[in-house]
Amino acid sequence: MTEFDLLNLKYHHLGEARQDMSRLLKERPGNLSLPQSLYNDPFLFRVDMEEVFMKEWLFVGMTCEVPTPGAYMTVEIGQNPVLVVRDRDGEVRAFHNVCRHRGSRICTGKQGKVANLTCPYHQWTYDLKGNLLFAGTEMGDSFDKGEHGLKPAHCKTAGGFIYVCLAEGEPPEIDDYLDTLATYMEPYDMENAKVAAESTLEENANWKLVIENNRECYHCSGSHPELLRTLLEWDDTNDPRATPEFKALCERQAAEWDQEGIPHKHVEFGLRNRLVRMPLKEGTSVMTMDGKPACTRKLGRIQNQNLGSMRILHLPNSWNHMQSDHAIVFQVQPISAQKTLVTTKWLVHKDAVEGQDYDLERLRHVWDQTNKQDRELAEQNQLGINSLAYQPGPYSETFEFGVINFLGWYSDTVLKNLTQSAL
Structure with a gap:
């Protein structure tokens, strides 16, 4: 077979892949995981890249x-x-x-x-x-x-x-989200921050499995002992698992945030973007092993160390935690159908001095461990999905609604972009 024949075969397969992608997404039940090929087929991965990562923000x-x-x-x-x-x-x-x-x-x-x-x-x-x-x-x-x-x-x-x-x-239109993001981020003055540490993990898993794993904490109690020293397993007072004690904590801290002019209300822009500030466990202020600040120099104009975590979701490739003394931002970069890079950056005030204002190990430890644990979960998930025995399984609408929402956004976005590409 000549190089020209291989090229024709490639484009023939890509055309078929687009048709398969459209059919699979239109037929999938919204409460089930995706068909196997959407997690491991290289031609469908190419469609993901062309219709999501080359067209979305x-x-x-x-x-x-x-x-x-x-x-x-x-x-x-x-x-x-x-x-x-x-x-x-x-x-x-x-x-x-x-x-x-x-x-x-x-x-x-x-x-x-x-x-x-x-x-x-x-x-x-x-x-x-x-x-x-x-x-x-x-x-x-x-x-x-x-x-x-x-x-x-x-x-x-x-x-x-x-x-x-x-x-x-x-x-795509994104200005409404960006206007709100600017308001919610104003207290942190991130222009006057710096990256104190950065890590990139190579995960042998499809990018959608990486995002799915992030969008639920159903797995947290069995996998993330460091993270759960401070993080609550839900991030909304409307969560059916939220306890009366948690709701009371939210009310008390929201009153403090209002006094300081710190935005905190839950805001969504479709299924793509979400901003919400939630308290951490009572008695803790940031995501460290003891729940105490990792950096003595707070960000921006912040005075109150008990700001909890402002969680920012941006699909398809980022989630973030903004805290009083440091921020953690995450970036997902698909490499192939079964390989993804996850980059984490820890940010502090630009004038904070390592060894004086913050200890790097203390700053990083919780999320270094959590990222490694999540990599193992995603890779084991991928290996199971590759099996002949795999078939799409049901999500819990109580514990995994975030995953359902992500795949709803993903399906709608790919189908919309495929339709526009065909015009």
């Missing part, structure tokens, strides 16, 4: 990671290298990290700072707004630099979070 990092003009960071979205940079006007921008000459990556490091963006291959140079400044005299007199600027990606920021969308046309 993705969390890629924090604005404090590009604090000054010329500071940049890079991220991979599937096979698409993306560059995020702060320009000289202070605006955070995103570009495809691809030189307009012969396609080489321009910024090869994970982070850095530059005066201009120069491709290491042939030194084509772009300014921080993506305009081509220099291509050498070898291109001839008729060459128009104005037609060869970097290709931009949609980029928006709010409350210190950076979101990027690779959609070729208009991206």
Whole structure:
């Protein structure tokens, strides 16, 4: 079989994969896990990447990671290298990290700072707004630099979070969520924070299993002893498992938060985004082994150390915990049908000093352990799903409603985007 025949076969399979994806999602019962192929088939994974990760808004990092003009960071979205940079006007921008000459990556490091963006291959140079400044005299007199600027990606920021969308046309609407996020994040002043620690775990599991595992705490009592020293297994007073004692704690702490002007009410934007502040266990203030602050320097204008955890959900690739003294943000990056990278970042006030204001091990311990435990759960889940014996199983509407909601969002989003792609 020739290379041309293999290419035709590939596109034939991708066309069939789109049809299969549409059929499987339309036929699936909403209270069951997904059919096996949606967790392990490489062609259906390709559809996921094209219809979700290349068309929806993705969390890629924090604005404090590009604090000054010329500071940049890079991220991979599937096979698409993306560059995020702060320009000289202070605006955070995103570009495809691809030189307009012969396609080489321009910024090869994970982070850095530059005066201009120069491709290491042939030194084509772009300014921080993506305009081509220099291509050498070898291109001839008729060459128009104005037609060869970097290709931009949609980029928006709010409350210190950076979101990027690779959609070729208009991206999905997200401004209502971002406006609310900015309000809820105002007390933390994340522009004046810094990343104190970062970890990336490679998980041998489909990205949807990683998100599913995060969207329920049904497994927590059997798997997360460190986390449950401070975290309650529910995150809403409407949760049917919420006790009268928990509801009373919420009322007491909400009164304190109101006095300090700290937003806390549960807000949702469809099934994609959710913000809610919930207390931790009574007598604890942050997610550490003893429940006491990990950093003596609080974030932003915060005075009250008992802010619990403000939980921010952004589908398809992020969940976050904002606390009085530090924040923890999570980013999910699909690699293949059965491989996913999960990056965790711990953030503190930019002036906090390691060894003086915070101890790194103490800051990280709970979520380092929790992430390892979750990796094991997701990988064992994947191995079982790969079996001939697997068939979609029922979710608990009481304990696993978050998973039901995630897969509802996922199904609706893929079907919507597949329909638009066919037009």
